Amino acid sequence: MNIVGQIEQTLKQEIESAVLKAGLATQEEMPDVVLETPKDKAHGDYATNMAMQLARIAKKAPRQIAEDLVEHLDTEKASVKQVDIAGPGFINFFIDQSSLTQVVDTILNQGEAYGTSNAGNGKRVQIEFVSANPTGTLHLGHARGAAFGDALANVMEKAGFDIEREYYINDAGNQIDNLAQSINARYFQALGQEMAMPEDGYQGQDIIDLANDLVAEHADRFTKMDESDRLLEFRHYGLKHLLHRIEKDLANYRVTFDSWFSETSLYEQNLVANAVEQLREKGYVYEADGATWFKSTDFGDDKDRVLVKQDGSYTYLTPDIAYHLNKIQRGFDELINVWGADHHGYVARMHAAIQALGYSKDVLDIKITQMVNLFENGEKVKMSKRTGKAVTMKELIEEVGLDATRYFFIMRSNDAHLDFDLDLAKTQSNENPVYYVQYAHARICSMLRQAEEKGVDINAEVDTSLLQAEKEVALLKRLGDYPQVVADAAEKRTPHRIPQYVFDLASDLHSFYNAEKVIDLDNMELTQARITLMKAVRVVIQDALKLIGVEAPEKM
RNA sequence: GUCCCAGUAGCUCAGCAGGAUAGAGCAACAGCCUCCUAAGCUGUGGGUCGCAGGUUCGAAUCCUGUCUGGGACGCCA
Structure with missing residues (x-):
């Protein structure tokens, strides 16, 4: 578990136990604790809407609930240095920042393994x-x-x-x-x-x-x-x-690709005829107008679909049904298909086929890429x-x-x-987000080169608790977000979160670079702490770019 | 006609398992290099979240309807 995850986890537990101690709700009534990161820094590092969620259960005004909750909160255990009640009943938490700097050590220890998580729980998923x-x-x-x-x-x-x-x-x-x-x-x-x-x-x-x-x-x-x-x-x-x-x-x-699957192989193993037979046995096949039909309308499709044409040949759909049945039988927990926009009309019948064969349509998630x-x-x-x-x-x-x-x-x-x-x-300029991100990486590499040239030991044991400047804290928080961003992008199947994240990280880096001097030979301790931070940022930029298949150049 | 996707700042787009004053980039405007790459940074202005209802303490986000743009609706693949 990463640092930020730990902090959040602990805070959530402490909120729950405060609710119980204040007698606002029982364990059974307890709503899920929602922690969010407010956009406005004045609203702290985390905020919860717990008081609003409890309004109905405790039959009290949200602000009153918030006060009771805060009174019973063990701020020390939750590593919170300040708690505010704001707006309609939000509770804002200000985290003790010193724990944040650990993220740097975590990243450098884990290297490119940083950001991995167990969100997928080893689930076997095939992406076609x-x-x-x-x-x-x-x-x-x-x-x-x-x-x-x-x-x-x-x-x-x-x-x-x-x-x-x-x-x-x-x-x-x-x-x-x-x-x-x-x-x-x-x-x-x-x-x-x-x-x-x-x-x-x-x-x-x-x-x-x-x-x-x-x-x-x-x-x-x-x-x-x-x-x-x-x-x-x-x-x-x-x-x-x-x-x-x-x-x-x-x-x-x-x-x-891990595998290239041939449609012809389906015919060679008689799987296409087999698939039709399976549908027939389940009662979703009928003959009409000299053709063989699949009763896909039983599963929400617009109209029934032809499986075998009048001339005895199969339609495009039929081997495709056999293919998907084969994929399911290969033991995947879930299938993801990536289709172009021109095939989206095909989604309903494929889902229908899967259900007709006795599977939940949830085993197949079809992602459409638009024009x-x-x-x-x-x-x-x-x-x-x-x-x-x-x-x-x-x-x-x-x-x-x-x-x-x-x-x-x-x-x-x-x-x-x-x-x-x-x-x-x-465009090779700041207007182009690719260069903006790559430049951040090259900039870090350049700093590291120069630090070495000037005799700074860039691998020294350092005291990362020196990283307390505003721009440094912003970077630390951003770095700490990475595992959650990756997990979210995976669970919601939204890889576009990665370019967005790495762009923000690059932005934090450039902003820091302009605000603070990294190499200062008169303050070696701080220099080394900052160098260490730079190395951590570099690891994450590299890794995020690798996820989207973009190079991280050392010089530009 | 039916189905799918989209409609958010001048432009391109995030945000959509409900939460505080709706974000980013570009464009516009005003600043920052005797200093680690100015391919960078700082600040300002800019929005009836297509429209109308509904659910809710609270809706860009959920529901219904509607309009606009794109796509799909073959015994083609």
Whole structure:
């Protein structure tokens, strides 16, 4: 347990025991003690609304209750140096600051383990994200989903969840047939022959490149095969290369997966037909109009959904149901899917399927990442300048850089539409939050370098209780918040809390830097105490940036 | 028509398991480098939290309705 957590815990216990001693409520009636950090420093370090919550139980005015409570509070045990009653009955606590400085030692002892917690309690959670079809390159929306999913996974891991990252490969549907047909057409075209692209074929440059590679490697060898054999070859070739490229692009984006799950494997194990049978046994399947239907309306969906089409093939939904059943059966306590906004209409039927199979819909949490719009010179950019098509993830990274791309995607809530300001992301100045945070880190590194050059022993045993200046206390409190911020971000699945937190921490650092001189050779004790504080801040900035996949440079 | 997301300062957004005077960045304005990186700091101004009801001691936060913007509503994937 971290220092701040301990202080809060003790305070909560003392508040409860004061309520009991004052006879304001019994143990059974006791409301949860809510401690909050007031925005206004005049309202202390912590405040509780206990008196208001007790108003109905004790049948007294909140202010009167507050007075009784305070009278019975053991301030020494609670390490409180001052208690005020304010407003409608808030009780404000001023904490004895000396205990706060311990956070520095805790951080330096724990290193990058600082901030971990047991909030997740080892719960096994699988996060499936990106899962783009292997029929082309990754685009803007994928980049957002990848950044979000990866950061969420990192944050939840740190908060004590047991996380697996999975990419679902749609390598079985008719979009893959279409891919093979598209490559086929481009192949003949590359050989100088006439061949029409299939209707709804993949028009992208990436397919043309693939076909050119095929010609370079194999010349016209494939023209001598039966068409069906050739298409099978192209299907495998296309899948392999496009998937490889996706994997590489993601790795360059600092996103890796624990497992890549193939849709085809579901068919190989007969799991798709199995899933339909299971639904049928439970009575949620019927035949109509020559097709097989899933009665998803029994579980709140708008309309029933087709599982097997008139032509005998499956819809997209059917293998997906089998896939989710398989995921559940792999023993995860919870599944999280990260989907793009264009799939949100799909949520109800997936939840319906899970319930029809006998599971709670709570086992599947679907996070939707909303649309991304690029802005440049104040105007909306939709198309790539080079290709005229949608902007790819790779182009975006090349244009604004990896750190800025990841930071910008993660700093916003996933369910808000995102206006991505290219000019701002490229700016190397204080307007750009990425640089602001990275600069704080570089600044600390610079101070440490100089301290060493001037002969300060930066690893000395120090008396951290010297850290009592206003800006120092602000930093200590912020550092102490970190484990709770990570735990909150994990529990609420809001990784955007991390960029916000680290921005605030950077702000506290810059503010401190301008107010106090760290290296003062005439006051070695204070210098060393401050150096130690700087090291602790550096650990936390590094760690927070690592969670969101952004580098912490030592020099800028 | 149905469903999902959003509507908070000039702009981009936090805050939403109810709590005190609603926050941040940018933009605007006024200051700060003989001193550890000015890629920084300090201060000022700026808000009917889309609108209307309701629940509550208390609502940006919960409920209902409504308006606006975006998206989704295939025997496509």
